[in-house]
Amino acid sequence: MQTNLSTEAKTLARADEAESILRSCVHCGFCNATCPTYQLLGNELDGPRGRIYLIKQVLEGEPVSETTQLHLDRCLSCRNCETTCPSGVKYHTLLDIGRAEVERRVARPAKERLLRDGLRQLIPRASLFATALKAGRALKPLMPEALRQKIPGPQVKAKARPAVRHARRMLLVEGCVQPSLSPNTNAAAARVLDRLGISVTAVAQAGCCGATDYHLGAHETGLNRARRNIDAWWPAITAGAEAIVVPASGCGAYIEEYGDMLKHDQVYAQRARHVSSLARDLVEVLSAEPLETLTRQVGHGPSRIAFHCPCTLQHAQKLGGAVEAVLRRLGFDLTAVADAHLCCGSAGTYSITQPELARRLRDNKLAALEVGGPDAIVTANIGCQTHLNSAGRKQVQHWIELVEEGLDQSA
Template sequence: MQTNLSPEARTLARADEAEAILRSCVHCGFCNATCPTYQLLGNELDGPRGRIYLIKQVLEGEPVTASTQLHLDRCLSCRNCETTCPSGVKYHTLLDIGRAEVEQRIARPTKERLLRDGLRHVVPRPAVFASALKAGRVLKPLLPEAVRQKIPAPQPRAKARPLARHARRIVLLEGCVQPSLSPNTNAAAARVLDRLGISATVVKQAGCCGANDYHLGAHEAGLNRARRNIDAWWPAIEAGAEAIVIPASGCGAFVKEYGDLLRHDPAYGQKAERVSALARDLVEVLAAEPLDVLSARAEHTPRRIAFHCPCTLQHAQKLGGAVEAVLRRLGFDLTAVADAHLCCGSAGTYSITQPDLARRLRDNKLDALEAGRPDAIVTANIGCQTHLNGGGRKPVQHWIELVEAALGDAA
């Protein structure tokens, strides 16, 4: 695609990167065929090709309007288009650059700005989020239906985790909202890893991965969170931790990008590259282990399973099919899920900032997951899990909890 960046755009730190991505697009339109928002809305500007043109106009100095911002906001950042693209266009990188530039040029309405600022200051802080969640549960009967759907019922307290007792050690990223929304997920991961001879330790100084800030246009705030995590994890890495294991695929996708996002940082570039190289989704660890020690399964454990593969697992981390393979190795039957490549509508904070589109995508996904009449539905990301459960239909849990429950029953 022929591109002529404006003099102003050429001053941007990532101008050359943006120009290279724009030039790599051959505007074939294959991306629209797998874009969830294009399928729902049928508008060229709500598909990847149209959004690329919008970003091109912004970087070439054309006027930026609220309409430009709306069409970029509607993107889920699911990266399905990248999986489809025959030219290897790094669409998500271009989108991040374009969104940040538009954010600088267009003032949002007060209501939108307050919502996005609230998400940035509540979601990444586990204690603040936990307090907000408790307050929401108390006030739930008084809240609008759309808000009530997003407040899950309290979950049982997490069971005790095993003490670190193995020579093999990994660092486990707790996440921001998972400890409150699904407190047993990380504990289940630690117990399963313990059965495999791997001790999971938590570095309390590590916090939010930074994705929440970064994808809401606050790039430097997101990168600062990445730097703090690198500092927090570095002593454990130097002490021989073999991996940084992340049960939530959304967090894992972003941590794996630390090396790229901080590659020009003289203080953190090399460390960020090392952290990204050590980052593993939980399924990558289990897939590499002999699972015969985990093969026992109690009779009443659900057998027929529908798995929702999050976009951050299949499109960002390129691990589509990995969880399904592990579950099959452990004796579970996987049902077919139509359009499994499509986003469920969670997409980080998207279900809050774009509730109508998110609801339509969620209902379509639940229809597909329930079509095979599974005994249970599982996923690999807390955002997807919470969003799907907001539909009030068949409960959804993290796949590691299913595995751990089976082991507990069989032990």
């Protein structure tokens, strides 16, 4: 694609990167065929190719309006288009650059600013989120139906975690909202890994991965959270931690990009690359281990499973099919899921900022998951899990909990 960046755009820190991405697009339109919002709305500007043109116009100095912002806001950042693209266009990187520039040039209405700022203040702070969730559950009967759906009921309490006892050590990313929304997930991960001879520890000084801030336009705040985590994890890494295990694929996809996002930071670039190289989704760790040593209790728990593969797992981390393979190795029967490549509508904070589109995508996804009559539905990301459960249909849980529940405790 021919480009002619404006004088102002050329001064942006990532101008050369944006221009290179724009020029790699060949206008083929294959991306629209797998774009969830284009499938729903049928508008060229609500597909990747149209959004690329919009960002091109922004960077070439054309007028920018609230309409431009709306079409960029409607993107789920699912990266399905990147999986489809024959030219290797780094669409998500261009989108981040374009959104930041539009955010700078177009003032949002006060209601939108308050919502987005509120999400940035609440979600990354685990203790504040836990308090707000507790209050929301108490007041849930008094809330409108649309808001009640967003507040999940109390979850199964976390089982005890095993003591650190193995020579093999890994770090565990706790996440911001997962400890409150699904408290047993990380405990289940720790217990299964312990059975495989791996001890995991959390680092208290680490916190939010930074994705919420970054994807809501607060790039520097998101990068500062990355820097803080690198500092927090570094002593354990230098002491020999094998990997940084991430049970939530949304966090994992972002942590794996620390090295790229901080590549121009003279202080953090090298360490950021190393941290990214150590980041492993939970399924990557289990896939490499002798799963035959994990004995399942015969006849215990559901055996016919539908798996929802989050976009961050299949399109960002390129791990589509990995969880299904692990579950099959453990003796589970996987049902077929139509259009498994399409997003469920969660997409971080998207289900809150774009509730109508998110609801339609959620209902489509649940229909596809339920058609095979599974005994249970599982996923690999807390955002997807919570969003799918907001429909009040078959309960969705993290796949590692299903695995842990079925293990023979006497083995």
